[in-house]
Amino acid sequence: MPLTPTDDLVRKQLAVAADRLRQSMNQLEFDEPVSYIYNPLDYAWDLHRQYIELASGEAEVLFLGMNPGPWGMAQTGVPFGEIATVRDWLGISGDVCEVDPEHPKRPIEGLDCERSEVSGRRLWGLMRERYPTPQDFFRKHFVVNYCPLVFMEESGRNRTPDKLSVDERQALQVHCDQHLQEVIRVLPWKHLVGVGAFAETCLKRVAASSGSEIAIGRILHPSPASPAANKDWSGTATSQLVKMGIWQ
Template sequence: MVKRRTKITANVIAAAERLRDRVEKLKFESPVAYVYNPLQYAWQSHRDYLLKANPKKGTVFFLGMNPGPWGMAQTGVPFGEIAAVRDWLQIETVVNRPENEHPKRPVEGFECEKSEVSGRRLWGLFQEKFASPDDFFQHHFIGNYCPLVFMEASARNRTPDKLAASERESLHAVCDEHLMELLSILQPKHVVGVGAYAEKCLQRALDAGACEAKLSRILHPSPASPAANRDWAGTATRQLQEAGIW
């Protein structure tokens, strides 16, 4: 069941609406050929997720880089592996499609049969540790730094750190502002970068005075990382314990 809107969740949703509209105005050149904005075509699902934010401050805030093609690109939820979002988070809505869609990367929403490994690992860890989503969201929340999916003409994924310098600068200006606003609303005690890129984004926000929080990092669960393919859940758990979070 989706929680009712509170002042904090209302502020989080309003911030996401501003981010959604601002990134829509950004321009990207070749080799970026396709840009998906799940905050547009999967807004209802994303909004339902934001409503799960704890109305009390002092959360542990996890930050990822940007949506994966079989995760948030399909569900509108950060690291949104379909089974986890549908069966554990109990979020399932009609998802529309981006206007300019790569034929090899269709948005099928909750009908998509592919599974995103990163999201399966991350949400799988939380499912193992917490009895219910309500238990998890009491003290934790997950966001993405950038809401956009970038693809080359070949359908190859292109991460934000691989964009042209001028495009990265424009993107950072928008996403840094949103991240600072989000942290100022949630006021977490701990911020956790899921991978090095997200950790650097969080460091910029903390340096700019977004909130007072302890910064740490966990190994990114991507299957492209050999380390992540060797007991990622155990490694991430140890890192969270060493950071004093768990």
């Protein structure tokens, strides 16, 4: 079925914004304890572009995550991109480029990676349960991450953006806020939903700076590091979305 002009325009604008973010991230520098930085918008750009092609001009709900996990978007270029979901449900295929330098404990294997990210499995698993096809989900929803970079310490430990130094966090925020503003402008969203408290804070800050009055809410982050998320995360998230009037 041919794409509608609205879909074409939305996808083009999202791709341009993502490419601008990709390039701006490569200009930033980070000091210890950050020892390795992965930018999946670089080495997994082809897969990310395929993901953007799923976006719909009718979307009303924007979900915002924080940054890639080592076994999710870091491998696939897709927000919360758990391997099986990206490959088997979203239908995204292809290879990723090499990363240099690459942490020996965090190899990038793309869709061949045999690890599974719990956060992505939970989030996309809920969407797969509720929507028969990806098209059904993307008709009204889209998912992006606030920051596209993966930060790792020498040990291989993941370091989230909120744990960066103040100066580094502020420099990162300039570009990530700009990207988020661009994404918000792409469509007349009815709901902005932070996946976790950090993302909700980002949405409120960016929406306030742009004068946007879109409804902003939050769902529990699906990370296994959260005790609450390990107790029926899908049920909790569903209840929160129903309460916000997004789902029935």
